[in-house]
Structures are given as structure tokens and as C-alpha cells.
Amino acid sequence: TITMSVDLYYIPDSYDTQLLLSVLEYLKIEYKPIAVEYEEDKLPEELSRYMVTPKLPAIMHEGFGVGGVKPIIRYLVQDKDIKDQFYPNDDLKKRSSIDAYIEHDQMVYRFNFIPLLKAYEKDSKIFKRDGFRSDEIQELYDKANTSLDVFTEILYRNEGDFILGDQVTLADFCYFYTTKEVIDKFKIDLGKYEEIQRFYSSVENLVKES
Missing domain, CATH: 3.40.30.10 (Glutaredoxin)
Structure with missing residues (x-):
């Protein structure tokens, strides 16, 4: 410790x-x-x-x-000069790759969910009406689904359970909590996003063990 x-x-x-x-x-x-x-x-x-x-x-x-x-x-x-590959202090190339994905999570992946999150903050009740979505809200959902499609491509391209392969990094935790907020608030089904579902389960298990 x-x-x-x-x-x-x-x-x-x-x-x-x-x-x-x-x-x-x-x-x-x-x-x-x-x-x-x-x-x-x-x-x-x-x-x-x-x-x-x-x-x-x-x-x-x-x-x-x-x-x-x-x-x-x-x-x-x-x-503290932490050298864990989670976010290495002694591997510039690995850390730069992690930083690039962290920036993508913040500036692209999460950014596309912001309109949906703001609508939720304004009136969360409109998201609790089963089967009802106004055209405006549906448009926000469509944008969110597009972002999930892009994340799926990232995971598919890199293979492994995590973003950079088989080694969990800070980038995985960032994408995990962005995804978690969307799932928790909007009940988005990850069933059709198999790559994200596998990634989510892998990181969730690590979070529970920590």
C-alpha cells in the first residue's frame, strides 16, 4: 500500500x-x-x-x-513514481496511447452523450415513460447509439478484453464510467453491442475486486 x-x-x-x-x-x-x-x-x-x-x-x-x-x-x-501498466510513469509510449484514448473518451465518446445527459438533468421524468420518446429525445438517443457504434469499432479493432488489448489501463476505467452513467440513467440495452458488453463486464469485475 x-x-x-x-x-x-x-x-x-x-x-x-x-x-x-x-x-x-x-x-x-x-x-x-x-x-x-x-x-x-x-x-x-x-x-x-x-x-x-x-x-x-x-x-x-x-x-x-x-x-x-x-x-x-x-x-x-x-x-509516487507508480510504474503499474495501468498508467505507467516509466513508459512514455504506453502512457501516450492511454492519454489519447482518455482524450477520445472525454472529447468524443462522452461529448456525444452530453445532450442526452442535459435533457435528463432538466426533466428525468420524460425518460421514465415506457415506450414514449418525442422526436427530439429520439434524436438524442440516435446520437448516443452512434457513439456506442464508434466505441464498438475501437474495441473490435484492438481485440482483447480491454481497449489496449489484455492489459487494463486508466482509459478502460474512463470509458467504463462514461458507459455506466448512460446505462444507469437511460437503460440502454448493450445486448446488440457485444464488444462493449464484454468490455463492460471485464472492467466491472475489476472494479468490484478493488
Whole structure:
């Protein structure tokens, strides 16, 4: 176990929080959890000073603060010189490949779900009416399905249970939680996405074991 004094500020139940906690557990990084209700709630002044805007989850470590899942992970991996292939500090090529997929998850894969997620935040009840979808909502679902099709192609091309083959990486956790949020909120059936279904089950098992 890697022992360090890390104060972790987070919003309970958010998918970013779930992602970060899973990564910290997987890498066996100890932390002190501090739950807050809002982005601006109870953030210490020394933490806010390091951030362009209040961004949770965030950490304070040895007088340094940083917010956002990816910056936190990159900082901790570098600080503790973690060489695990999950997000290697000693393999520039492997890490660059992982970063490229993380960027795709954020800028393309998740981006295509944002209109659907915003519609859910505005009125979640419209997604609970069995068999009913307005033309506008159906269009958002179609865009989401297109994104799932693209992810299927990525998995099919790379083979193996994970994005980069048989070795799980940070990119897998990122895609997993993006997919999980969509499945949880919109009950999208992965039955016709066999590659994603296999990937999802593989990462889910690792998350449960962490």
C-alpha cells in the first residue's frame, strides 16, 4: 500500500467520484475522504487558489491542490513514481496511447452523450415513460447509439478484453464510467453491442475486486 497524506474532496454519488475512487483503490493509494455538497462548498482557500474554477473531485497533498479526475491521477502517479501498466510513469509510449484514448473518451465518446445527459438533468421524468420518446429525445438517443457504434469499432479493432488489448489501463476505467452513467440513467440495452458488453463486464469485475 502506498501511504501518503491525501485529502480528497468529492461530491457523493457523482460518476467522476466513482471513477476516481475506483482508480485510487486499484492503485492502492490511501486518502482521507471529505464529502461536500457543492463545487464551492467547504473548499479550503489554499485549494481554491490552485484552481481556475472550483472543480470536484479535488485533493490537497503536502500543501498542493489540484482538481479534476485526470489531473489528480496524473499528479499522484508522477509523485509516487507508480510504474503499474495501468498508467505507467516509466513508459512514455504506453502512457501516450492511454492519454489519447482518455482524450477520445472525454472529447468524443462522452461529448456525444452530453445532450442526452442535459435533457435528463432538466426533466428525468420524460425518460421514465415506457415506450414514449418525442422526436427530439429520439434524436438524442440516435446520437448516443452512434457513439456506442464508434466505441464498438475501437474495441473490435484492438481485440482483447480491454481497449489496449489484455492489459487494463486508466482509459478502460474512463470509458467504463462514461458507459455506466448512460446505462444507469437511460437503460440502454448493450445486448446488440457485444464488444462493449464484454468490455463492460471485464472492467466491472475489476472494479468490484478493488
